[in-house]
Amino acid sequence: MNTRRIGIGAVVVVGLVALFFVGKYLITNKQTTPEQAKTDNKKEKTEERSQQVAQLVHQACLYADSVGIDTTRFTLNADAARNEEKLTDVLEEIRYGKKPSRMAFSGLKETVDSTWSAKADPASLDTLSTFAPYKQLVGHYNRLRKQGSSPALADSLRLIRQTLNFYRYINRFDPDQFVLVNIPAGELNVFDRTGKRLLPMQVIAGKPDKMTPCMATYIQDIVMYPYWNVPKNIALEEMLPRMKRNIAYIYNQNLQILDAKDHEVDPEDINWEELSETNFPYRVRQASGCENSLGLLKFNLANPLAIYLHDTNSRDLFKNTTDRWRSHGCVRVQKPVELANLVLGTPTFDAAFMNKCLIDQKPKTLPIPKRFPVFIVYNVADVDSTGKLHFYNDVYSLDK
Incomplete structure (x- = not known):
């Protein structure tokens, strides 16, 4: 009798334990399914965008290569975010180029459209420029x-x-x-x-x-x-020796000698022998x-x-x-x-x-x-x- 009761009890306990774990599984699975679906959907979209970006970079690089741009700098890698940056970079270089290395001075204000690359179509880049020499x-x-x-x-x-x-x-x-x-x-x-x-x-x-x-x-x-405000190097290196040799050079070239206050000085009043490239307190101007x-x-x-x-x-x-x-x-x-x-x-x-x-x-x-x-x-x-x-x-x- 006791053995039978013990057996029945064991069955009940096992059943309850099984029921507990089945219920826990069902409850847990019910709670995580929407989250998992959301995660899976996000991952799918990320992979889809990554493939799309890779294709766009490829298209843009093909065109960039045809217009003389070095495309080795835009090689794709596993970093999707970096590939997005590369797409932006190659598109912007196609449209705006790089600053030429020989530019000694740039005084013009740039009007670069920073949003253009986000809406550009790499398939129609050949219509971008209408400048005939280019x-x-x-x-x-x-x-x-x-x-x-x-x-x-x-x-x-x-x-x-x-x-x-x-x-x-x-x-x-x-x-x-x-x-x-x-x-x-x-x-x-x-x-x-x-x-x-x-x-x-x-x-x-x-x-x-x-x-x-x-x-x-x-x-x-x-x-x-x-x-013509004669540059100092020209005045000293080229003109001063001639002026010292013959003061008539000043009149023949219609030159004016100005002091530190921009007052014109009579060449006849200057002691030319004392002047040199390191001692010339004047400015030369051509009328x-x-x-x-x-x-x-x-x-x-x-x-x-x-x-x-x-x-x-x-x-x-x-x-x-x-x-x-x-x-x-x-x-x-x-x-x-x-x-x-x-x-x-x-x-x-x-x-x-x-x-x-x-x-x-x-x-x-x-x-x-x-x-x-x-x-x-x-x-x-x-x-x-x-x-x-x-x-x-x-x-x-x-x-x-």
């Missing part, structure tokens, strides 16, 4: 890539990539019109946003030992009948007029390097020589009147202005309607007005 240069780049491999070809492609990056860099400023001075080409062009050349002309830039620096800046104003080295028009550029665009009193140089690299660093322009009228937005000067040679004129500053962007660059590879590819002379030996 598209023409991309065509030449891909044409040359199909010609095989050699050191000379690799070098040509490298030079084209530099220029392509510069054209993308311009998009950071979104200008309606801008001046582009290309030093190796010895040319200035005014472009609109489609790449149309509004005012092509020749320029004379700095000598190899007086290189014109690259910059992104803007025209602040235009000066009629400018003075305005047709013989002024800056000519009749000066385009002031915002920069701390004392670089500007200007007319010249030696305009025959544009006809009589092909040497476009003979200045002390500033840029002489072939068509100053046309450039001034375009920047001012009104026909302020006529063709006769350059031939009037008025005397005793004081400098007059003309404000411009809005800042006019100017890019001074060193692009050895570029296209001309017909879309033909050129490799210009590396006059400063910067791309060897």
Whole structure:
């Protein structure tokens, strides 16, 4: 009897224990199923987005490679968040490029759309740029890539990539019109946003030992009948020896000697024998007029390097020589009147202005309607007005 009771009790206990664990399992499973489903759903979406990002990076890199961008920096890895960053980086470089390494000064405010990459479609990036020289240069780049491999070809492609990056860099400023001075080409062009050349002309830039620096800046104003405030190094190294040899040099060059208070000093009252490169308490200025080295028009550029665009009193140089690299660093322009009228937005000067040679004129500053962007660059590879590819002379030996 006792044995039977013990057996029944054991069965009951086992049943209760089994019931307890079954109930606990059912209750626990019932509580965690929604959470597990939520976790599984989130994981599925994360994996789906990760695959999508990988595909988008792949598409963007294919296009980036076709326009001369180094895509090895955008290799995918297991970090999904990092891949998202890479997608943003490659898309932004496709649109805005990188700051060119040779830019000595940048005074333009960037207008980069930081939200653009989030809505960009990598499948339609070829419609992004409407700038004609850029598209023409991309065509030449891909044409040359199909010609095989050699050191000379690799070098040509490298030079084209530099220029392509510069054209993308311009998009950071979104200008309606801008001046582009290309030093190796010895040319200035005014472009609109489609790449149309509004005012092509020749320029004379700095000598190899007086290189014109690259910059992104803007025209602040235009000066009629400018003075030429002679840079100190030119005054001491080039002019002082001549002035000491013959005081007539001062009058022949229409120079003025100014003291520390900017008062003009009579050259006859100066003891030239006591002066030297380390003892010269004066400033040299060339009076305005047709013989002024800056000519009749000066385009002031915002920069701390004392670089500007200007007319010249030696305009025959544009006809009589092909040497476009003979200045002390500033840029002489072939068509100053046309450039001034375009920047001012009104026909302020006529063709006769350059031939009037008025005397005793004081400098007059003309404000411009809005800042006019100017890019001074060193692009050895570029296209001309017909879309033909050129490799210009590396006059400063910067791309060897």
